[in-house]
Amino acid sequence: MTTHTVTITNRNGATFEVNSRRPLLGQLRDQGVDLPYGCEYGGCITCAAKLTKGEIDQRRQVALNNRQIEHGYVILCVARATSDITLEIGVESHDKLYRNPFLDPLQPHELKADIASPKV
Amino acid sequence: MKCCGPGYASPAEAVKAPSEKLLYTIAIYTGTGIQKPDYLATVDVDPDSPTYSRVIHRLEMPGIGDELHHMGWNACSSCFDDAGMSRKYLILPGVRSNNLHIVDTATDPRAPRLHKVIDGAEIKAKTNLSGPHTVHCLGSEIIISFLGDAKGEAPGGYLHLNKEFEIQGRWENSMGDIKFGYDFWYQPRHNVMVSSEWAAPNTFMPGFDLEEVGHLKYGRELHFWDFEKREPVESFYLGEDGLLPLEVKFHHDPDSTHGFCGAALSTNVIHWWKNGDTWLWEKIIDIENEMHPDWPIPLPGVMSAILISMDDKYLYLNNWLHGDMRQYDIRDPHNPKLTGQVFLGGLLGKAPTVNGVEVAGGPQMFQLSLDGKRLYVTTSLFSTWDNQFYPEIRTKGGVMVMIDCDPVNGGMKIAEDFIIDFGKEPNGPSRCHEARYPGGDCTSDIWL
Numbered sequence: 189m190t191t192h193t194v195t196i197t198n199r200n201g202a203t204f205e206v207n208s209r210r211p212l213l214g215q216l217r218d219q220g221v222d223l224p225y226g227c228e229y230g231g232c233i234t235c236a237a238k239l240t241k242g243e244i245d246q247r248r249q250v251a252l253n254n255r256q257i258e259h260g261y262v263i264l265c266v267a268r269a270t271s272d273i274t275l276e277i278g279v280e281s282h283d284k285l286y287r288n289p290f291l292d293p294l295q296p297h298e299l300k301a302d303i304a305s306p307k308v
Numbered sequence: 309m310k311c312c313g314p315g316y317a318s319p320a321e322a323v324k325a326p327s328e329k330l331l332y333t334i335a336i337y338t339g340t341g342i343q344k345p346d347y348l349a350t351v352d353v354d355p356d357s358p359t360y361s362r363v364i365h366r367l368e369m370p371g372i373g374d375e376l377h378h379m380g381w382n383a384c385s386s387c388f389d390d391a392g393m394s395r396k397y398l399i400l401p402g403v404r405s406n407n408l409h410i411v412d413t414a415t416d417p418r419a420p421r422l423h424k425v426i427d428g429a430e431i432k433a434k435t436n437l438s439g440p441h442t443v444h445c446l447g448s449e450i451i452i453s454f455l456g457d458a459k460g461e462a463p464g465g466y467l468h469l470n471k472e473f474e475i476q477g478r479w480e481n482s483m484g485d486i487k488f489g490y491d492f493w494y495q496p497r498h499n500v501m502v503s504s505e506w507a508a509p510n511t512f513m514p515g516f517d518l519e520e521v522g523h524l525k526y527g528r529e530l531h532f533w534d535f536e537k538r539e540p541v542e543s544f545y546l547g548e549d550g551l552l553p554l555e556v557k558f559h560h561d562p563d564s565t566h567g568f569c570g571a572a573l574s575t576n577v578i579h580w581w582k583n584g585d586t587w588l589w590e591k592i593i594d595i596e597n598e599m600h601p602d603w604p605i606p607l608p609g610v611m612s613a614i615l616i617s618m619d620d621k622y623l624y625l626n627n628w629l630h631g632d633m634r635q636y637d638i639r640d641p642h643n644p645k646l647t648g649q650v651f652l653g654g655l656l657g658k659a660p661t662v663n664g665v666e667v668a669g670g671p672q673m674f675q676l677s678l679d680g681k682r683l684y685v686t687t688s689l690f691s692t693w694d695n696q697f698y699p700e701i702r703t704k705g706g707v708m709v710m711i712d713c714d715p716v717n718g719g720m721k722i723a724e725d726f727i728i729d730f731g732k733e734p735n736g737p738s739r740c741h742e743a744r745y746p747g748g749d750c751t752s753d754i755w756l
């Protein structure tokens with residue numbers, strides 16, 4: 189089975205081995221990483237982390253808009269690693285996750301995937 | 309009169325009840341970065357007590373990440389004639405975990421204890437519901453609105469529990485054409501229930517994308533139900549006047565057909581009533597958007613809650629983003645009159661500090677004493693929404709403030725001897741939300 193290495197920068201660069209079949213949340217929790225989570229189906233954003241290197245597959249998530257994805261956010265309860273990856277986890281990684289919509293509106297292509305229009 | 313189940317014989321009797329000495333509020337760590345369970349805080353509100361204006365007990369939930377939010381009683385004044393019933397258990401749903409926590413507040417009211425947890429996964433498996441919100445006792449049973457199906461898609465439905473807290477299945481016979489769920493209130497003498505609309509859990513849980521309102525991902529309708537048949541019979545499309553219709557309240561007087569809803573984003577109060585056989589609605593309060601000096605988009609008040617005093621004389625509302633609480637005389641429900649206003653927190657910078665505490669957030673949930681004189685106000689709305697609008701709440705936590713209200717001539721003033729700074733909680737800054745009194749309050753009881 190293919191395994192990949194997950195490096196967590198805000199846990200002193202600790203590394204963990206994961207497979208590409210199961211979502212990251214469960215695999216990291218099983219190895220003792222304390223991570224916030226809620227719905228576990230990709231809808232509530234509680235488990236969001238920031239991907240700073242590598243590739244993941246998170247097609248099943250419905251919580252993130254395209255701007256958040258652009259900023260590197262991944263939904264750990266549905267995301268699978270498809271290469272070695274580097275993550276920042278927990279609320280400490282959420283600096284760009286939240287924005288005041290009256291101060292900083294989204295462009296049409298930055299909405300969630302189901303309603304976004306193509307980038308022009 | 310037969311004596312005595314829980315609550316009071318009538319709203320007029322409730323007004324005369326002794327003053328509250330304790331209140332319960334939930335406090336969350338979900339979304340704060342602190343990996344601790346959410347909890348139920350007991351607050352001492354007896355001015356003669358040495359621990360007045362302090363948290364005197366904390367009951368932690370068994371798990372992390374529930375996002376406690378609203379809560380409700382196992383029994384209320386609708387069981388007043390039933391001596392076999394007692395108001396003993398508070399039901400605390402976790403919006404994110406789907407767990408329902410049943411808390412015994414009667415054995416030791418100062419130190420509530422956990423009685424039972426109904427597992428969120430079991431609720432999903434048996435009823436296909438997630439995202440619990442409003443809890444109401446319906447006499448011999450309990451129903452809870454859920455905003456989504458097991459996958460977080462709207463409209464959800466209603467969970468039916470018996471008084472032993474066993475899952476009975478879905479309460480409603482049909483959701484009709486309802487697109488979203490949120491709050492509900494019923495008025496049994498008129499065989500009516502009214503429900504409102506927020507959004508699907510998958511839409512509101514990650515935070516508020518204003519742009520999604522225009523894509524019809526947030527509600528703008530009110531629904532009138534045949535309460536006995538358990539199905540919706542009529543819907544009002546409120547349009548731009550009713551974006552995000554959230555809290556629903558009828559008059560406490562069980563004969564009245566007048567009711568009110570706060571449309572959060574439009575920041576309007578919608579009033580309905582029955583004329584002959586016809587339900588009618590109108591907008592009675594419209595709070596103007598304000599311009600923030602540095603921002604491109606006008607700022608709505610965001611009226612996330614409303615409350616009717618037990619004597620049906622005053623309506624209270626909040627503007628979470630503007631930062632004010634208001635009191636309106638609604639003796640003529642078609643023509644409300646503004647009689648009181650105070651600022652605490654908010655984004656307009658009008659009251660950054662209250663009683664020496666820096667306020668992160670704005671007035672959000674509130675509970676009024678039965679005599680109408682003391683209004684307890686908290687500042688956090690929902691973890692992800694707090695994080696968007698008031699990011700400093702992460703380090704400052706929520707606060708609870710008390711407002712002295714004049715139930716005779718109108719008027720509001722922040723009490724100077726009361727404030728609870730949840731930024732100083734033992735496990736770090738938490739955020740308080742809905743509050744309830746052991747004996748029933750202005751948002752819990754319904755009379756048959």
Ligand code: FES
Pocket residue numbers: 224225226227228229230231232233234235236251263264265266
């Ligand atoms: S736990 Fe809800 S999105 Fe991952």
